[in-house]
Amino acid sequence: MPDTITSRNNLSANTSSRYLSIKHAEALFQLAPDALSEPQRAHVAEVVARQLAIEQRVLASEEARRVTVSNEMVDAGVGEVMSRFTSEADFVCMLAKQGLTQAALRDALTREMTVDAVLDAVSANVPPVSKQDVEIFYRLHADRFHTPERRTARHILITINDDLAGSGRVAARARIDQIRAQCVRDPEQFAKQALRHSECPTAMQGGLLGPVTRGQLFPALDAALFAMGTGELSGVLESPMGFHILCCDHIRPAGRVPLAKVREKIRAQILATRRAHHQRQWLRSLIGTRQAKVD
Structure with missing residues (x-):
């Protein structure tokens, strides 16, 4: 059997909520959750609740059944989180303060990576970016490539x-x-x-x-x-x-950056925009479908 972990709705939403609270407290306010003010804590809680609701829909989708996340990917994710701390002891202490274990962190990361993998899969077949697409973007956004x-x-x-x-x-x-x-x-x-x-x-x-x-x-x-x-x-x-x-x-x-120097950057930006747009459309349809079923 391949060494994989599949993420489903049976992963603890409570564990993910704690993990996301840590993540968004740092991203939004550069603070640990227990150092937030009441307004900051309320804002983080709102962001986390909204993300969890979306994740639940994604993980319950048909597309999620075809996605797997490997142990190696989760190991790398845990390593990235640990790298933010000066020592493993500090890392373990932080988890304990937030009511998490290393196993719980792995579950939360597996859930998060699975959601990302589903969204990547959903948008994998967006139209490729042509040479003409790049040239049109370059000409329509000439001001972005102006050098003073x-x-x-x-x-x-x-x-x-x-x-x-x-x-x-x-x-x-x-x-x-x-x-x-x-x-x-x-x-x-x-x-x-x-x-x-x-x-x-x-x-x-x-x-x-x-x-x-x-x-x-x-x-x-x-x-x-x-x-x-x-x-x-x-x-x-x-x-x-x-x-x-x-x-x-x-x-x-003053002048313009030659197209040859920014062609790949433009191509990547257009592709990323198309993928994000496709993902948003899929999420809207997913949410709409679920609401229709409830009604």
Whole structure:
């Protein structure tokens, strides 16, 4: 007999409820269930009840009879949960606090994986994504594949501190003016001047700010940088941090990501959307059928 576990409605909904409470408390609030406030606990309980109701319908379906979940899959699921804890003792302690055993966790994971497997099976035969589908998506959503202009810049910062001798506004301005004059005489010295004089942590990288887009820097720096040409040096600029000079190393113009680079990502996204839509339709029909039978 194959080493498999079949998940049916006879799995304890109470066990799954406890497991789902842990899962959704962490996902929604980054807390353990016993640390939730009353409104948070009520919200988690509502989410869990809704999920359990859907799972019950899925597991009672004809499609669920044809689905199995292997022990290896459940082992991997338990391992993934355990990996979130610093030690196995912490893991076991958490389960105990929530009224769960490792066997109960396996049952809950088996139930959850079976539901996922049913939904995967239900949507397995959605139409494949054609080359034309991908190209149409790329053209209709051109804004998603736009890359803004980026400029790679370096800067030198001299801070202003009127309470520190030699760092007042007048002295700081004199220092930045002198540094800029050095850079004007020999632009290749900018990185060395930054390392020697800049009062920003970027000094260790020769003042390198890296590639930036519009709006990432202080307004005065942003306006100056995006008006400069490659290799150009700015005038002295002031921000809340102090005085700066900028050097524009490289300009990458705005453009579009080539279709070849995103073709597979688009294909996967379209397929995932189709599968999710098919699953929702199946769930609606399943719920409608069950309600009709009750009526």
